[in-house]
Amino acid sequence: MSAAAPGTSKAAHSDVAPKRKKGPGALATAYLVIYNVVMTAGWLVIAVGLVRAYLARGSYHGLYYSIEKPLKFFQTGAILEVMSRVFLTWAVTHSVREVQSEDSVLLFVTAWTVTEIIRYSFYTFSLLNHLPFLIKWARYTFFFVLYPMGVTGELLTIYAALPYVQKTGLYSVTLPNKYNFSFDYYTFLILIMISYIPLFPQLYFHMIRQRKKVLGHVEDYSKVE
Amino acid sequence: MWHMSVEILDAKTKDKLCFLDKVRTYFFSSYPQWYPARQSIRLDPKGKSLKDEDVLQHLPVGTTATFYFRDLGAQISWVTVFLTEYTGPLVIYLMFYFRVPFIYAPKYDFTTSKHWVVHLACMCHSFHYVKRLLETLFVHRFSHGTMPLRNIFKNCTYYWGFAAWMAYYINHPLYTPPIYGEQQIRLALIVFLFCQIGNFSIHVALRNLRPPGSKTRKIPYPTKNPFTWIFLLVSCPNYTYELGSWLGFTLMTQCLPVAFFTLVGFIQMTVWAKGKHRSYLKEFRDYPPLRSPILPFVL
Numbered sequence: 001m002s003a004a005a006p007g008t009s010k011a012a013h014s015d016v017a018p019k020r021k022k023g024p025g026a027l028a029t030a031y032l033v034i035y036n037v038v039m040t041a042g043w044l045v046i047a048v049g050l051v052r053a054y055l056a057r058g059s060y061h062g063l064y065y066s067i068e069k070p071l072k073f074f075q076t077g078a079i080l081e082v083m084s085r086v087f088l089t090w091a092v093t094h095s096v097r098e099v100q101s102e103d104s105v106l107l108f109v110t111a112w113t114v115t116e117i118i119r120y121s122f123y124t125f126s127l128l129n130h131l132p133f134l135i136k137w138a139r140y141t142f143f144f145v146l147y148p149m150g151v152t153g154e155l156l157t158i159y160a161a162l163p164y165v166q167k168t169g170l171y172s173v174t175l176p177n178k179y180n181f182s183f184d185y186y187t188f189l190i191l192i193m194i195s196y197i198p199l200f201p202q203l204y205f206h207m208i209r210q211r212k213k214v215l216g217h218v219e220d221y222s223k224v225e
Numbered sequence: 226m227w228h229m230s231v232e233i234l235d236a237k238t239k240d241k242l243c244f245l246d247k248v249r250t251y252f253f254s255s256y257p258q259w260y261p262a263r264q265s266i267r268l269d270p271k272g273k274s275l276k277d278e279d280v281l282q283h284l285p286v287g288t289t290a291t292f293y294f295r296d297l298g299a300q301i302s303w304v305t306v307f308l309t310e311y312t313g314p315l316v317i318y319l320m321f322y323f324r325v326p327f328i329y330a331p332k333y334d335f336t337t338s339k340h341w342v343v344h345l346a347c348m349c350h351s352f353h354y355v356k357r358l359l360e361t362l363f364v365h366r367f368s369h370g371t372m373p374l375r376n377i378f379k380n381c382t383y384y385w386g387f388a389a390w391m392a393y394y395i396n397h398p399l400y401t402p403p404i405y406g407e408q409q410i411r412l413a414l415i416v417f418l419f420c421q422i423g424n425f426s427i428h429v430a431l432r433n434l435r436p437p438g439s440k441t442r443k444i445p446y447p448t449k450n451p452f453t454w455i456f457l458l459v460s461c462p463n464y465t466y467e468l469g470s471w472l473g474f475t476l477m478t479q480c481l482p483v484a485f486f487t488l489v490g491f492i493q494m495t496v497w498a499k500g501k502h503r504s505y506l507k508e509f510r511d512y513p514p515l516r517s518p519i520l521p522f523v524l
Binding site: 178 | 400404481
C-alpha cells in the first residue's frame with residue numbers, strides 16, 4: 001500500500017530540507033535556491049492559471065484542464081514530494097477522466113497550490129537567511145484550514161472515482177493468469193481512504209506541535225529548525 | 226536516566242567472583258517492575274550494555290562502582306517469538322489448502338485442488354516450518370535470551386501476512402500450474418530439498434561451535450559434511466541456503482507473491498549477513514579473506 005499521507009501533510013515532512021544543523025555548501029545552496037524558486041514559480045503559474053480560467057469561463061467547471069500540464073509537470077518533477085500527491089494526480093485524477101470535472105479536484109488543487117507557494121517561498125527565504133516573519137507565520141497557520149481542505153478534496157475525489165474503477169476494472173488484474181497474482185484497484189482505493197483515518201490526525205497534531213515550537217520563539221527569524 | 230551507586234566491599238574469598246547478573250538480581254529485588262532481562266547496565270550513560278558474564282572485579286572500577294541503568298522495555302524470549310511466528314504460517318497455509326469456508330466461493334469449501342503441484346507445495350511449505358520449529362526447540366543456541374516485546378507483533382505480521390497471501394493464490398480454484406510442467410516442478414523440488422538439507426547442516430555446524438549453555442563465538446569452518454563446504458566462500462551460508470529454498474518454492478509454484486516474499490526475505494537476510502560478516506571481521510584478525518557475506522564473490 002503506498003503511503004497515503006494527505007496532500008497538505010508535506011508541511012509535516014518538510015522539516016527534512018532545512019533541518020540540517022551545518023548549512024549546505026555553496027553549490028548545494030545555489031541548487032536548492034534555484035529549485036525552490038522554480039517550484040514557487042511553477043505553483044504560481046498554476047494558481048494564475050486557475051484564476052484566469054475562472055475569470056474566462058465565469059465558473060469553475062473544467063478548471064482542471066487549464067492547469068493540467070503544469071500541474072503534472074511540477075508535481076512529477078518534485079521527486080521529494082510525498083507519494084500521495086503523485087498518486088492523487090496520476091493514479092486517480094488523470095486515470096479516471098470522469099473525476100476531472102469534480103469540484104473536489106478544485107478543492108485539493110487549491111489547497112496544494114496555496115500550501116506550496118508558501119512553503120517554497122519559505123525555503124527560498126530561509127536559504128538566503130532572510131525569512132520574513134509573515135511567511136513563517138503563514139506556513140504554520142494556514143495549514144489549519146488548508147490541511148482539512150486538501151484532505152477533504154482528496155477523499156472526495158477518490159470516492160468519486162470508485163464507481164468508474166469498479167465498472168472498468170482499471171489497473172486491476174484478475175485470475176486466472178500464469179503468475180497466479182491478482183490486484184483489485186477498487187479495494188486498494190478503499191484501503192487508501194481508510195488509511196487517512198489514522199494518518200491525518202497524527203500529521204495534523206504534529207503540525208500543531210511544530211507551530212507551538214516554531215512560533216513560540218518569535219525572536220528567531222533567520223534560524224530555520 | 227537512572228543513577229545507581231554500588232559499593233563493593235573487600236572480596237573476602239578471592240574465588241567467589243561477582244558476576245554482573247548478581248547486580249541485576251539485587252536491582253530487581255529493589256525494583257520489581259524491572260526484571261533482569263530489561264535492565265541495561267553500563268559504565269557510561271551512552272556506552273554499551275554490560276553482559277551477565279562480565280565480572281565486577283575485572284571492570285575498570287575501583288572500590289566504588291557507578292553504573293548507569295536504562296530500561297529496555299518489556300522483553301520476550303527469542304524462543305517464544307520464533308515458535309509463535311513459525312506456527313502461524315504452518316496453520317494458516319493449511320487453512321487455505323483445505324479451503325476452509327469464507328476464503329473462496331462457497332462451492333469450493335473443503336474441496337481439494339486437482340493439480341498435484343499444489344499438494345506438493347503444501348508438503349514443502351509445511352515441512353519448512355516444522356523444520357524451523359524443531360530447530361528452534363532443539364538446535365539453535367541463542368546469544369540473547371530476549372528481545373523487545375513489540376518485535377513479536379512486527380514479526381508475526383510479516384510471517385503470517387505473507388503466508389496468507391501466498392497460500393491464497395497457490396490453493397485458489399483458479400490456480401495455474403507452472404508453464405513447463407513436470408520438468409519445472411521436478412527441478413524446483415530438487416533445489417528446494419537440497420537447500421533445506423544445506424540450511425539444516427549449517428544450523429547444526431553452528432550449534433556445534435558452541436558448548437551447551439555458552440555464548441562463545443568462533444569462526445565457522447567446513448566440516449566433513451559437504452553441505453558445509455560453502456563456508457569456504459560465504460560467512461552466512463544458512464541465509465544462502467534459505468534464499469535457495471525460496472527460489473525453489475517460487476519456481477515450483479510460479480506464483481508472483483511467492484517471488485515477492487523471496488525478494489523481501491533476501492533483502493533482510495543480506496542486511497543481517499553483512500552485519501554478521503562485519504562483526505566476524507572485527508572480532509577475528511585471521512578471518513578468511515575469500516568469504517563474502519551471503520552470495521559467493523557477489524554480495
